[in-house]
Amino acid sequence: MNITLAQARQVVAGALAAGRAASYKPLTVVVLDSGGHVVAVEREDGASTKRFEIAHAKAHGAVALGLGSRALMARAEQQPYFIAAVTQTVGALVPVPGGVLVRDADGGLLGAVGVTGDTSDHDELAALAGIEAAGLVGQPD
């Protein structure tokens, strides 16, 4: 199972709407499918240059290890060498909140969303709002 482009568009629109409603700084939203491949991206005007890469790495780490990036932060605080080593092994992985797994109502994995631009906690709230707007279930940790 994979998130569809139609669902991914709803996630992006919902996350950006939440960010605008809360007056967050410019956000970037990346939606990956369950294989970790890019489905949809939007980067708001005024975001810094490498925000795609950071949002992508939050979502990519979540899919790669099967955990939201908040759980990866906990692991990074306990065992920084583990996260450093896994990054070398699996590629870019940013272990702070804002990378959220996306599941259907039955718990099936559809993909992941990565958000960056404001604080990590706010990034995660925007990601969850986008997933909810698409009628799907978010797993942040």
Add this chain to the structure above:
Amino acid sequence: MNITLAQARQVVAGALAAGRAASYKPLTVVVLDSGGHVVAVEREDGASTKRFEIAHAKAHGAVALGLGSRALMARAEQQPYFIAAVTQTVGALVPVPGGVLVRDADGGLLGAVGVTGDTSDHDELAALAGIEAAGLVGQPD
């Protein structure tokens, strides 16, 4: 000057609409700003896994060298070692049609669009259709 997210959305929608109207295979569209950074992406359902990377590399090569990817194909046919060397130097660069520079009415560079999924010629037609839909000017070579 940079393409805005609002313009990039029009490019994406216009390129995908052109692809559906012409019954192309599933397309992936990547829009970069004039610094080569991702602004918007959509990958249609049924596209193969790495289509983001290919569309990105078409657009990235165009911005990096200041030429549409059709011109880079001509160079690759004359001096394949040049394109190989430049790829090592500037990063991913796919030298076949489908990477198109985006300019405003005065010729100012706003960014680039990369499309992949069907034949390279069809990919380029979809990119040009998207740029036109946004009221901008495409440079394919």
Add this chain to the structure above:
Amino acid sequence: MNITLAQARQVVAGALAAGRAASYKPLTVVVLDSGGHVVAVEREDGASTKRFEIAHAKAHGAVALGLGSRALMARAEQQPYFIAAVTQTVGALVPVPGGVLVRDADGGLLGAVGVTGDTSDHDELAALAGIEAAGLVGQPD
């Protein structure tokens, strides 16, 4: 918007003049545009071999994340694993003072300056002096 070569030359000359006036060790100054691409560089005689790379990484990190490198140092002290992960994701990034965003009078981002060679605090002072010499506004954090 991007810093021009004429402005970048003023930044470089101003930063090096400040370093000579204060008897700093040999400095290297790198000016990037708002997309993170090199516009001008000078490395003084007697500087060690890899000073371009270090100055570049200070400026590149600033543009990539939209913060002066002093702010990235603060983040590195709080969450070293975050900076390590982002480095893997966005490329070279040296999170100590000396990487300063360059803005115009209206706050528009024009690029960034990276300076290295003396202490990080002195490097930052030289960067700020160069930006001021060009009539522009520096953001060190």
Add this chain to the structure above:
Amino acid sequence: MNITLAQARQVVAGALAAGRAASYKPLTVVVLDSGGHVVAVEREDGASTKRFEIAHAKAHGAVALGLGSRALMARAEQQPYFIAAVTQTVGALVPVPGGVLVRDADGGLLGAVGVTGDTSDHDELAALAGIEAAGLVGQPD
């Protein structure tokens, strides 16, 4: 022995002046010392994003192998696999004209200049003009 910053500035100014006099497209000039390390760079307004990287790779290949990049082009045409393999081994190396070794009057190696932006032949002419303007001797092959 190494080229000095004062000499490198003369090379850059001379190369850009030659390009303007001949109405070349925007040029980028990179000067490396005899150890292959960056001394001075200028990228003219309107040059595409990755021109530093290309000019650098022309000069870097020249220093790395002790031959002007025109000689590396000849080798690439005879043995493309050699240039591909060396690129993997020594890093970026663009084997087309425009990378010129810089020597003093006695033949001592001082560094190299890389120029890109117009045709490779024109790039080389600009590099040679810059080296001559500094009172030094260029070796293009």
